[in-house]
Ligand SMILES: C[C@@](CO)(OP(=O)(O)O)[C@H](O)COP(=O)(O)OP(=O)(O)OC[C@H]1O[C@@H](n2ccc(N)nc2=O)[C@H](O)[C@@H]1O
C-alpha cells in the first residue's frame with residue numbers, strides 16, 4: 001500500500017429546488033450540481049494506528065477528532081491510516097466541503113485496499129456524499145441519494161464568494177416556509193452555449209436562498225455585490241449558503257471579477273473557478 005492523494009472539489013448547486021418533505025424531516029430535492037476546480041486536498045498513508053492532521057489556509061475550526069467526516073469515512077474501511085487534510089474551502093458554507101472530503105477519502109481508501117465497492121454506512125455520512133462521489137455534473141434528487149450524471153453542460157466560469165459566516169444546514173431547511181415547490185423541468189438542456197445556458201439557469205431557483213438570507217442577511221449583500229461585477233450574468237447562492245457564485249461567459253471575465261472582489265472585500269473568501 002502506498003501514499004494516495006485525492007482532490008476534493010467544491011460542490012456548487014447551480015439550482016436547488018425543494019419539492020417536499022419526508023416524514024423523518026428530510027427534504028426532497030431537485031438540484032443541478034457541478035464541481036469546481038478549487039477544493040481541499042486529502043493525502044492518505046498506511047499507518048499502525050489512525051491519525052488525522054488538518055492543515056491549510058481554512059483549517060481553523062475544522063474538527064480534528066473522530067467527528068471529522070474524513071475520519072468517519074476512513075473508519076468505514078477498518079484499515080488504520082494517517083490522513084492529512086489540507087483545507088482550502090470554508091466549512092459550513094454550502095459548497096460541501098465536509099462531504100467532498102468524505103467522498104475523496106472513500107475514493108482514496110478504495111484505491112488503497114483495491115476494492116471499488118462502496119462500504120456500508122456511506123449514506124450516514126451525509127446527503128451530499130453520493131453526488132460528491134460522482135465528481136461530475138449531476139442531477140440530484142430524493143434527499144440526495146438519487147444521482148444521475150448530467151452530460152452536455154457548457155463550460156461555466158464563476159466567482160465563488162463567502163462572507164465568513166457559518167450557516168448550519170438544518171437551521172436553513174427548518175426556516176423554509178413552503179416545502180412543496182416546483183421541481184426542475186423533466187429535461188435539463190444539453191448542448192447549449194454558455195450564455196443561453198445561464199439564461200436558462202436564471203429561470204430556475206435556489207429555494208433555500210430566502211430562509212438563508214433571513215438568518216444571515218449578509219448573504220443578500222454578497223448576492224448584490226456579485227451582481228454588480230462587470231460582465232456578470234447571474235448571481236445565486238449554493239446549497240444552504242452562505243457561499244454564493246457569480247457566472248460569467250469567459251474565464252477572463254471571471255478572473256477579473258475575482259480580482260476586483262478580492263480588493264473590495266478583503267475579508268471575504270473569494271475564488272475564480274471553472275465549474276464542470
Ligand atoms: C443543502 C445541501 C444541498 O446540496 O448542501 P449544503 O448546504 O449542506 O452544502 C445538502 O442537501 C445537504 O447535504 P449534507 O450537508 O450532506 O446534509 P446532512 O449532513 O445529511 O444533513 C444535515 C441536515 O440538513 C437537513 N437536510 C439535509 C438534506 C436533505 N435532503 N434534507 C434535509 O432536511 C436535515 O436537517 C439534516 O439533519
Ligand SMILES: Nc1ncnc2c1ncn2[C@@H]1O[C@H](COP(=O)(O)OP(=O)(O)O)[C@@H](O)[C@H]1O
Pocket residue numbers: 062063067068069070085090091092093094095096097098099101102167169239240241
Ligand atoms: N472535513 C470537514 N471539513 C469541514 N467541516 C467538517 C469536516 N468534517 C466535519 N465537519 C463539520 O461539518 C460541518 C459542515 O461543514 P461542511 O460540510 O463544509 O458544510 P456544508 O454542508 O454547508 O457544505 C462543519 O461545521 C464542521 O463542524
